[in-house]
Amino acid sequence: MPTFRPILLVLGLTAGAGWSLAADMVQVPAGTYAPLSRSVKEPAEVPVAAFRLDVLPVTNAEYLAFVTAQPQWRRSRVSRLFADESYLAHWAGDLEPGPQAPADSPVVRVSWFAARAYARWAGKRLPTTAEWELAAAAGYLTPDGKNEPEFIRDLYAWLARPVPPVLPAVTGAKANLHGARGLHGLVWEWVDDFSTAMVTGESRADGGLDRDLFCGAGAAGARETSDYAAFMRQALRSSLRANNTTTSLGFRCAQDLPAVPANSAP
Amino acid sequence: MNTPIILPPLNTWFRRGLAAVLVLAGWPVTFAVELPSEVKGPVLLPRAVLDLPVEQAILTAPPQVPPPITRKHAARVVIHLEVKEEIMRIADGVEYTFWTYGGTVPGSFIRIREGDVVEFHLNNHPSSKVPHNIDLHAVTGSGGGASSTFTAPGHSSQFTFKALNPGLYVYHCATAPVPMHIGNGMYGLILVEPAAGLPPVDREYYVMQGDFYTTGAYGEPGLQTFDTPRSIDERPTYVLFNGSVGALTGDNALTANVGETVRLYVGNGGPNLVSSFHVIGEIFDKVWLEGGTRIAQENVQTTLVPAGGSVIVDFKVEVPGTFVLVDHSLSRAFNKGALGMLKVSGPEDRVIYSGKEVDAVYLGSQAEDGAQAARRQAEIKAAIATEMKANPAIANLTMQAQMEKGRQVYMQTCFACHLADGKGIPNVFPPLAGSDYMLEDRDRTVRIVLKGMSGPVTVNGVTYNSVMPPLNEVLTDQQVADVVTYIYNSWGNQGAATTVDDVRRVKSESR
Numbered sequence: 001m002p003t004f005r006p007i008l009l010v011l012g013l014t015a016g017a018g019w020s021l022a023a024d025m026v027q028v029p030a031g032t033y034a035p036l037s038r039s040v041k042e043p044a045e046v047p048v049a050a051f052r053l054d055v056l057p058v059t060n061a062e063y064l065a066f067v068t069a070q071p072q073w074r075r076s077r078v079s080r081l082f083a084d085e086s087y088l089a090h091w092a093g094d095l096e097p098g099p100q101a102p103a104d105s106p107v108v109r110v111s112w113f114a115a116r117a118y119a120r121w122a123g124k125r126l127p128t129t130a131e132w133e134l135a136a137a138a139g140y141l142t143p144d145g146k147n148e149p150e151f152i153r154d155l156y157a158w159l160a161r162p163v164p165p166v167l168p169a170v171t172g173a174k175a176n177l178h179g180a181r182g183l184h185g186l187v188w189e190w191v192d193d194f195s196t197a198m199v200t201g202e203s204r205a206d207g208g209l210d211r212d213l214f215c216g217a218g219a220a221g222a223r224e225t226s227d228y229a230a231f232m233r234q235a236l237r238s239s240l241r242a243n244n245t246t247t248s249l250g251f252r253c254a255q256d257l258p259a260v261p262a263n264s265a266p
Numbered sequence: 267m268n269t270p271i272i273l274p275p276l277n278t279w280f281r282r283g284l285a286a287v288l289v290l291a292g293w294p295v296t297f298a299v300e301l302p303s304e305v306k307g308p309v310l311l312p313r314a315v316l317d318l319p320v321e322q323a324i325l326t327a328p329p330q331v332p333p334p335i336t337r338k339h340a341a342r343v344v345i346h347l348e349v350k351e352e353i354m355r356i357a358d359g360v361e362y363t364f365w366t367y368g369g370t371v372p373g374s375f376i377r378i379r380e381g382d383v384v385e386f387h388l389n390n391h392p393s394s395k396v397p398h399n400i401d402l403h404a405v406t407g408s409g410g411g412a413s414s415t416f417t418a419p420g421h422s423s424q425f426t427f428k429a430l431n432p433g434l435y436v437y438h439c440a441t442a443p444v445p446m447h448i449g450n451g452m453y454g455l456i457l458v459e460p461a462a463g464l465p466p467v468d469r470e471y472y473v474m475q476g477d478f479y480t481t482g483a484y485g486e487p488g489l490q491t492f493d494t495p496r497s498i499d500e501r502p503t504y505v506l507f508n509g510s511v512g513a514l515t516g517d518n519a520l521t522a523n524v525g526e527t528v529r530l531y532v533g534n535g536g537p538n539l540v541s542s543f544h545v546i547g548e549i550f551d552k553v554w555l556e557g558g559t560r561i562a563q564e565n566v567q568t569t570l571v572p573a574g575g576s577v578i579v580d581f582k583v584e585v586p587g588t589f590v591l592v593d594h595s596l597s598r599a600f601n602k603g604a605l606g607m608l609k610v611s612g613p614e615d616r617v618i619y620s621g622k623e624v625d626a627v628y629l630g631s632q633a634e635d636g637a638q639a640a641r642r643q644a645e646i647k648a649a650i651a652t653e654m655k656a657n658p659a660i661a662n663l664t665m666q667a668q669m670e671k672g673r674q675v676y677m678q679t680c681f682a683c684h685l686a687d688g689k690g691i692p693n694v695f696p697p698l699a700g701s702d703y704m705l706e707d708r709d710r711t712v713r714i715v716l717k718g719m720s721g722p723v724t725v726n727g728v729t730y731n732s733v734m735p736p737l738n739e740v741l742t743d744q745q746v747a748d749v750v751t752y753i754y755n756s757w758g759n760q761g762a763a764t765t766v767d768d769v770r771r772v773k774s775e776s777r
Binding site for chain 1: 394395396419446493
């Protein structure tokens with residue numbers, strides 16, 4: 001990791017889009033994603049093609065490279081349309097993360113617009129909900145972490161902790177089966193189609209729609225009512241607007257596999 | 267100047283595009299363009315409502331309750347409630363991440379009046395991990411406010427409602443997964459006082475039950491995590507009043523004085539269990555069942571508080587003591603923490619409650635036989651007494667026995683003043699040995715022993731003026747007879763034996 005940041009900085013400034021950093025990405029094999037809740041017209045399972053996903057969420061150091069190269073995303077310059085008032089509010093300055101945002105900690109207080117812009121700049125994209133959930137469903141040893149007591153314990157232990165004032169380094173996160181680290185246990189992460197989970201009305205009156213999230217009615221039409229962690233992720237995505245930022249919401253990037261499969265897959 | 271444009275609630279992307287065009291064209295665009303399409307903007311209140319006085323609601327932390335509302339008219343009430351996720355003590359040595367309304371479990375008590383128009387702000391602290399909302403059961407309208415207050419971390423929502431129905435209502439978070447939000451402590455009470463108010467009482471308290479689901483067993487130390495399987499199975503590790511073991515016991519106990527009337531506003535957040543609310547040693551004089559506005563019942567021992575429901579109970583405390591609040595599903599009280607205390611101080615009234623009067627051996631199935639034996643014993647005793655009276659030798663023996671017993675009484679009760687030799691203390695306590703005053707009237711002596719004596723008395727030519735306490739509640743009639751017999755037959759004194767019958771006769775004569 002220590003050598004990664006300057007490299008990215010150089011790449012970001014010089015090469016820009018089109019580069020892939022395969023060494024820092026893992027390949028998530030094709031699979032299916034069962035949406036937590038859906039309308040009767042929607043399929044119970046969505047096929048997900050194989051894709052590449054960043055090993056780690058984007059750090060403050062990496063994000064600094066981005067705002068250095070793309071001044072319109074600096075805190076003082078960003079449009080309120082694209083990021084709310086708390087955008088990077090914990091940074092010491094426009095180009096100075098400072099003590100509240102250590103270099104190796106995940107960047108948070110970034111909007112969906114900003115995360116998307118970063119991904120585009122890095123030659124990548126944000127993962128879809130289906131991709132992210134497929135990757136994050138894996139436990140430490142198996143494709144379905146729900147059967148791994150240690151994984152479940154770690155997951156819920158993280159959910160039970162308030163957000164610390166200073167986030168830990170991404171390097172401390174455990175790898176899952178696919179080699180991705182910190183999908184759980186560091187920060188929430190933006191997904192490209194987060195707004196499909198948007199709750200617009202009072203759900204208990206909206207029977208049959210895929211937004212039944214409030215109170216007991218939240219369980220109506222849900223696939224797996226005991227997956228509280230999935231409900232929490234869905235609720236969080238639903239509560240967000242694209243320009244919102246929070247103290248525990250960051251992101252990582254994804255990428256399609258090259259047309260010709262790489263022969264050096266991890 | 268261009269007029270600011272507030273865009274209509276059109277498709278979000280269309281509005282954003284339009285906003286961008288307007289910005290480029292130099293038109294000032296208000297914040298409205300940043301609002302998601304479901305945000306409707308401030309309500310246009312009619313003149314009659316706008317003219318109402320505006321006040322900030324007083325919110326209190328449990329077990330306190332804001333003061334009764336004294337105004338005789340509706341008001342516009344502004345409420346700011348902050349959601350905060352905080353690690354706090356759930357039991358000694360055990361911590362838990364509570365999700366709170368106002369930093370406490372249960373959340374702040376809200377008190378408004380029927381007809382009030384409430385401007386409600388829900389503020390989700392930036393350090394929160396998840397979004398929250400609030401469903402106030404006092405609200406008439408979609409989701410009880412839940413759909414209007416769904417709020418991301420670090421954001422704030424506002425909505426307005428009119429308090430149409432008086433009563434005591436639960437509020438709670440209704441964000442999925444709801445059992446987890448409620449199981450983490452997201453509930454509280456809002457009282458909508460009837461226009462006519464509630465009957466005045468001396469003390470009001472706020473008590474709310476909730477069930478908690480931790481991965482570790484009851485009392486297992488450290489920071490505990492919400493346990494989803496336990497929650498789904500409705501097997502709580504903790505069932506608590508006011509959010510922690512001991513929140514209402516010991517130094518935290520509720521207090522009242524004898525003669526006061528206490529009102530408890532009791533809620534049950536659940537998420538799952540129904541409470542059988544009971545106060546040990548008290549009877550609820552009045553019960554507003556389920557938090558409604560009619561006194562539905564009087565003289566109730568245990569009242570049901572549904573999950574997501576409430577009750578108001580009034581009771582006068584007549585005697586001092588510690589009155590224990592429990593969920594009468596008693597494993598919850600004994601093993602899971604559902605205990606509170608009301609400490610009442612003041613004078614005893616032993617007629618209402620005597621305290622323990624007798625601790626005696628009870629022989630169970632032998633009791634009936636025992637009673638027969640006691641009757642038989644009494645018959646034998648009476649026969650012996652008759653026999654003894656008729657027999658001078660035995661009568662003499664009886665007097666010896668009386669002398670011995672009387673000496674014991676004397677050495678415990680009389681000796682301190684009259685001394686072992688019966689000579690008293692010169693000029694302070696008169697002598698009994700050779701006392702002309704005592705020996706001239708035996709019945710008077712018995713009376714003095716029973717009723718005490720004060721004021722001047724002349725004994726053997728010396729005047730004494732001190733006090734002797736009455737002993738009729740200290741000594742039995744037999745003991746009085748024994749001790750009088752003793753003092754009339756000691757230190758050179760000579761007299762007849764005094765019997766129990768003598769003592770009783772004096773008692774009845776002097777009554």
